[in-house]
Amino acid sequence: MSQSTSHIPPRPLPVATAETRPFWDGAAEGALRLRRCTHCGRLAAPLAPRCAGCLGDRFTVDTLSGRATLKGRTVLHLNALPGRDGPLVIVECAIEEDPRIVLIALDDSGVTNGALPGQPLQLGFGPDEGGTRFAVVLPAEGPR
Amino acid sequence: MNIVVAGFGSSTLERRSDRGIATFALDAALAALADAGIARDDVDGYVGAPFATNAGSPHAEGGDEISLKTVASLMGLRLTWGVDLFRRYPTDMVTSAAQALTAGTCRFVLGLRALYVAPGLDYATSQTGQVFGADQFTKPYGYTTAGARFAARAWAYMARHGATRDDLFAIVDLSRRNAALNPQAVWRDKPLTREAYFAGRMIAEPHGLFDCDLPVCGAQAFVMCRAEDLPGSAQAARVTGFSGFARPEALWTMSNRSPADLTTAQLYDGFSTMVWEWLDAFGITEPGGAPGFLRDGHAEMGGRLPLNTFGGALGEGRLHGMGHLREAYLQTTGRAGARQQKDGPALVQVGPFDDSSFVLLEPYAHRSGGPSASKASL
Numbered sequence: 001m002s003q004s005t006s007h008i009p010p011r012p013l014p015v016a017t018a019e020t021r022p023f024w025d026g027a028a029e030g031a032l033r034l035r036r037c038t039h040c041g042r043l044a045a046p047l048a049p050r051c052a053g054c055l056g057d058r059f060t061v062d063t064l065s066g067r068a069t070l071k072g073r074t075v076l077h078l079n080a081l082p083g084r085d086g087p088l089v090i091v092e093c094a095i096e097e098d099p100r101i102v103l104i105a106l107d108d109s110g111v112t113n114g115a116l117p118g119q120p121l122q123l124g125f126g127p128d129e130g131g132t133r134f135a136v137v138l139p140a141e142g143p144r
Numbered sequence: 145m146n147i148v149v150a151g152f153g154s155s156t157l158e159r160r161s162d163r164g165i166a167t168f169a170l171d172a173a174l175a176a177l178a179d180a181g182i183a184r185d186d187v188d189g190y191v192g193a194p195f196a197t198n199a200g201s202p203h204a205e206g207g208d209e210i211s212l213k214t215v216a217s218l219m220g221l222r223l224t225w226g227v228d229l230f231r232r233y234p235t236d237m238v239t240s241a242a243q244a245l246t247a248g249t250c251r252f253v254l255g256l257r258a259l260y261v262a263p264g265l266d267y268a269t270s271q272t273g274q275v276f277g278a279d280q281f282t283k284p285y286g287y288t289t290a291g292a293r294f295a296a297r298a299w300a301y302m303a304r305h306g307a308t309r310d311d312l313f314a315i316v317d318l319s320r321r322n323a324a325l326n327p328q329a330v331w332r333d334k335p336l337t338r339e340a341y342f343a344g345r346m347i348a349e350p351h352g353l354f355d356c357d358l359p360v361c362g363a364q365a366f367v368m369c370r371a372e373d374l375p376g377s378a379q380a381a382r383v384t385g386f387s388g389f390a391r392p393e394a395l396w397t398m399s400n401r402s403p404a405d406l407t408t409a410q411l412y413d414g415f416s417t418m419v420w421e422w423l424d425a426f427g428i429t430e431p432g433g434a435p436g437f438l439r440d441g442h443a444e445m446g447g448r449l450p451l452n453t454f455g456g457a458l459g460e461g462r463l464h465g466m467g468h469l470r471e472a473y474l475q476t477t478g479r480a481g482a483r484q485q486k487d488g489p490a491l492v493q494v495g496p497f498d499d500s501s502f503v504l505l506e507p508y509a510h511r512s513g514g515p516s517a518s519k520a521s522l
Contacts, residue, residue, distance in 0.1 A: 012273065014280030047278060072296030075349040080286030088286045090348075092296050104285045117300040134284050 151180025323455025
């Protein structure tokens with residue numbers, strides 16, 4: 001018996017603000033983009049109103065490598081995202097350019113099965129879902 | 145500082161109830177006033193922390209939350225000072241009350257926290273049309289559901305330090321055995337075998353069903369005052385220290401104590417693995433040493449540092465730290481009955497690894513020669 005997919009609710013969709021729009025605009029193009037402080041050079045987490053180091057408020061937008069390491073991981077067995085089959089593999093990715101910045105992603109491909117903390121990962125973005133592409137992890141690329 | 149907790153009260157704790165949250169709240173408040181030996185009209189200060197933390201909460205006043213305004217109205221309180229602390233913990237309630245009392249703002253502060261399991265809500269879902277603020281980076285991934293972020297952290301801790309789910313069972317088992325001695329614990333008559341623990345369904349790995357505290361309908365309340373205002377019938381615990389998590393050393397500086405002085409610790413356990421955090425962070429154990437501390441029996445009653453002697457939230461029910469505070473009060477006033485440990489500083493820690501606060505309670509009589517007439521244990 002096939003299951004109807006017509007009434008699967010979409011994933012919660014982000015309502016971007018000026019601070020987070022560079023991230024989501026980058027995601028739509030499949031690129032990891034974060035703001036970098038023009039004063040001290042530190043990267044800013046997507047939500048940060050100001051640089052966490054010097055509290056500066058001027059940024060450029062950098063496209064990053066997407067390289068990251070595995071900080072934390074859980075397999076969630078509750079039906080948190082209706083319409084998705086099976087458990088969710090949720091991972092915390094510490095980005096290579098500044099591991100203080102941790103982004104959450106799903107592992108839909110099993111690359112973190114049996115992984116240990118610190119394993120290299122590649123952060124990317126999945127298919128368009130309601131106009132947004134969400135973070136996913138992929139196998140790490142090439143020599144590091 | 146000369147501030148004391150003068151009494152504590154609890155409602156019944158129930159998994160579901162036909163009665164509303166306000167009934168539980170007033171049951172707890174009146175029990176606390178009676179325990180402290182004061183009348184409703186003596187109360188001139190109030191501190192609450194009404195936030196319902198469930199993902200599916202409607203945040204309905206008198207539904208699953210109850211705030212100062214409603215409590216004061218329903219009880220006929222005439223307050224000179226009162227606050228509700230947004231998304232804060234019972235430890236912060238004690239801190240705020242102590243500061244108001246120290247400033248002379250009021251004489252008797254009622255502190256109240258009520259929780260309620262609203263029927264028909266889905267605790268698990270991250271389903272919502274749009275997500276704002278921090279949620280936009282977490283909810284679309286299920287990361288806010290069922291403590292996924294604590295589970296992810298526990299996974300890394302276990303991988304790094306070689307802990308296993310048997311170490312989680314050790315925490316849950318301790319909680320259930322201690323809860324057996326706590327007459328109001330939801331799990332008081334429910335010992336848990338290792339087999340039953342491992343048979344419990346997974347929630348967010350490594351946490352299974354029994355690693356999660358149980359939502360309840362219930363409320364607990366305390367009365368605080370300056371020591372010189374302590375009613376003759378009341379049993380007092382002195383507040384000797386408090387601090388926030390970013391400067392935990394302030395707790396020891398203020399109290400002139402160290403972790404080695406503790407005789408009990410009530411550590412927040414919304415999920416079992418959370419009890420490891422501050423054992424390591426306070427240096428009670430070496431980094432990564434907390435699971436071994438539990439496995440070796442040092443957290444047992446009569447052990448080096450008895451933990452969550454009332455059963456914790458895992459054994460008593462989810463009261464977001466009020467149960468932890470109440471147990472520290474009972475231990476320091478000699479009223480913990482079959483759970484009673486030796487006299488001394490009692491640590492209360494409430495909150496997660498990245499947002500906790502601490503209170504230290506100590507026996508009143510020891511430092512002040514105050515009254516120590518016996519009173520029924522709870």
